[in-house]
Amino acid sequence: MNIPFLDRWRRRHAGAEPAGAGLAGAFEADPDGVAALLAECELLRSQAAVAGLELDDTPASLAALDQLLPRWRDDPELLPWLGNDAGLYLGSVVVRTVPGATWHVWPGGSAVVRLASGREIAVVEAGLDWAVHGAPELSQVYAEASEA
DSSP: OHHHHHHHHHHTTTOOOOTTTEEEEEEEEOOHHHHHHTTTTHHHHHHHHTTOOOSSSSHHHHHHHHHHHOGGGGOOTTTTHHHHHHHHHHHHHHHHHSSOEEEETTTTSSSSOTTSOOOOOOOHHHHHHHHHHHHSHHHHHHHHHHHO
16 A cells, blocks of 8 residues: 555654654644545455445444444454454544534544543544444444534
């Protein structure tokens, strides 16, 4: 995968990067580039496509994901990766459609969505819970975020 902003960042910080500054540092240097990277969610998009669902980065697509038969639960190796993608996709939809919502990356690399109110949503955790247990539903997390 060719990610120009990340290559430039790595060259500038080669050998000078403190432990744990990777994603957080890249986010500070190019927040739009990191947001685009977080929105890719290739595994989730491919699983949805197999089920006949095209993810169009809208709240309606979150509701459609909630209705999919969770075949991924049969593959314990796939489950955490799919949950991670589901959380990042949820975050991307929130950031694109909820006024004032932005990505925030903690120094340890954890990506959360920060709402205009200052409340943070741990979207990756929500995605993992959704993938493993089916709850909370992605559309429910979105609805709560959009009300704040």
